[in-house]
Amino acid sequence: MTPTQETDLILIVDDSPADLEVLSKTLTDAGFEIAIAIDGESALEQVGYELPTLILLDVLLPGIDGFETCRRLKMNPLTQEIPIIFLTVLDDTLDKIKGLNLGAVDYVSKPFQQEEVLARVRVQLKLYSLTKTLERQNTQLKQEVEQRTAAEAALQKLTVDLEKRVEERTAKLKQTLSELQQAQMRLVQSEKMYSLGKMVAGIAHELNNPVSFIDGNLVYALHYIDDLLELLHLYIKHYPNPAPEIQEKAEKIDLDFVMRDLPKLLNSMQVGTERIATLVRSLRNFSHLDQAEKKAVDLHQSLDNTLLILQHRLKLTSKFPGIQILKEYGNLPLVECYPGQLNQVFMNILSNAIEALEESVINHEGTERIDKDIPKIEIRTEATNDKVTIRFADNGPGMTQTVYDRLFDPFFTTKSFGKGTGLGLAISYQIVVEKHGGRLHCVSTLGEGAEFIIEIPLPKAD
Ligand SMILES: Nc1ncnc2c1ncn2[C@@H]1O[C@H](COP(=O)(O)OP(=O)(O)OP(=O)(O)O)[C@@H](O)[C@H]1O
Ligand SMILES: [Mg+2]
Known part of the structure; x- marks a missing residue:
């Protein structure tokens, strides 16, 4: 109305x-x-x-x-x-x-009074009409507020939906990235393993032939030289005064010394070839390229092989005091494992320890090193009913919490570009945890070194 x-x-x-x-x-x-x-x-x-x-x-x-x-x-x-x-x-x-x-x-x-009636009627009608207008406007305003509130609610819902979608996308992207990194890591790992194994196997093979013919012939050489020396002794005994030309030559070559030194010399040559032969065996063991299946192995032998390969990095040099290796081997049974891969783990962890120790020596340059600071790596092994534990503890610089938190992340490295790929521990983690169902973890305090602990489960005894 x-x-x-x-x-x-x-x-x-x-x-x-x-x-x-x-x-x-x-x-x-x-x-x-x-x-x-x-x-x-x-x-x-x-x-x-x-x-x-x-x-x-x-x-x-x-x-x-x-x-x-x-x-x-x-x-x-x-x-x-x-x-x-x-x-x-x-x-x-x-x-x-x-x-x-x-x-x-x-x-x-x-x-x-006619005028009064009219005036009052008009005032009331005006008031009534104004009230109605106000009411209408009020209702309209209320409606507008309601519409706005509804729009705001819709907007809010939209924002929440959008946020949720962004979150979902981000999660998906993160997962894809992580999958990609894993795939890349596996690729690098197999490539690394393959080329390393191939190279090691090649060197071992190339060395094996010459070493075996030196080693094999050395036995005869020793034998012949023994005979020849014996013969010489007989000559000297029966002809104490040889012709002047022979006497002159004997003096010139210092025959007495040659006769005393030659056997010693041959002995050390034999020790040397034996060492080469051992190294070749270690290299072959290390590569284990053909070992696609699990095999029961003596882990102490694996550790020793790895140490032998790393020997040159442990030695004292003009710049480096050398690293002491302290072994505390327990009683280990043969362990069913992929030996080539576990060797790779030992290699990665020991290399890291060596690099950490080298770094701490560089940082100590010019300062007096006290005895406790002699760089060392302790390797301890132990077996219980259900697992074997191998610990590598170094007295290097240790690490900060930030490094500790990312230690096993693929591509995480604190080493300068070209020096580290940041894959060593990530690969090791995969080998220990995924391939062997074991555990790999680290305990470290900044300034007090680091200890890496590998646990490999043993099959349940029946
Ligand atoms: N024994 C250790 N002491 C102190 N820091 C360590 C030790 N071992 C590993 N780290 C830290 O963990 C990081 C990651 O190690 P990881 O072996 O995965 O990669 P990397 O050694 O840097 O490179 P790569 O092994 O691929 O050559 C290292 O860069 C180093 O900062
Ligand atoms: Mg490394």
Whole structure:
């Protein structure tokens, strides 16, 4: 209902024909439409047909009075908002208060001043219209707020969804990256193993032939030289005074010394060839290229082979005091494993220890080293019912927590570019944990060295 001022319908409820006439004329002249009721009941009935915009209600009526009519109008949700102005002859303040309390908006005292009636009606209609506009605007505002709230909620949900999707993507990407790194690592590992093994096997093979013919012929050479020396002794015994030319030659070559030194010389040659032969055997053992299957091996032998290969890096030089290797081997059973791969692990861990010790020596340069600082690596082995444990402890610089946390990450290295690939420990971890179902971990304190511990499970005894 949008009240447009001059065509508003005003209901006049009054039983006095004179008043009715005055009011009707005044309002009609002012352009209002009017309806008339002469008592409360017919007024209530009338509003049922057509809702007026405003009601002028006489207090004194036959039947139910104006107050009761007002009360009933206010009880009906359809009519409760219609502004009511009381018409009263009583200039009684109490009556006015009663009327206002019942919900009337104003009152006009009889006898009427036409201008006053008109003014009051207009004011109330204006007020009513303004209230309605306000209400409408309020509802509209409320709707807008609701819409905004809904939009905000939708936006928030969208943001959450988006965040979730970003998270999922990131996780997926991370996983892909990690898979890629693993794949790359495996590739590098197999390539590294393959080329190292191939090279070692090649060198071993190339060395093996010449060493075996030196070794084999040396026995005969020793034999022949023994014979020849014996013969010489006999000559000297039976011909103490040889021809001057022989005597001269004997003196020139210092025959006595040659005869004493030659056997010694040959002996050391034999020791040397034996050493070469052992090294060749170690190299062959180390490569184990053909060893695709598990094999029961003596891990002490594997350790010794690896140490032999690393021998040159342990020795004292003008710049380096040499590394002491302390072995504390326990009683180990033969261990079912991939020997070539475990050798690789030993090699990686020992190389790291050597590199750490070299670094600490470089850092100590110029300062006096005390005895406790002699670089050393302790290798301890031990077997229990269910596993063998191999420990490598060095007294190098140890490591910071940051390094410790990333130790086994593929491609993590603190070494300068080209010096370390950062794969040694990652590969070792894979070999020990994935290939052998074991454990590889490290204990280290900064400044106090590092210990790497390998545990290989033993099959359950029946
Ligand atoms: N015994 C140790 N003492 C102190 N730090 C160590 C020791 N062993 C390993 N580290 C640290 O762990 C890092 C990773 O070692 P890892 O063997 O995986 O790679 P790398 O030795 O740097 O390179 P690569 O072995 O591929 O040549 C090293 O760069 C080093 O910082
Ligand atoms: Mg390394």
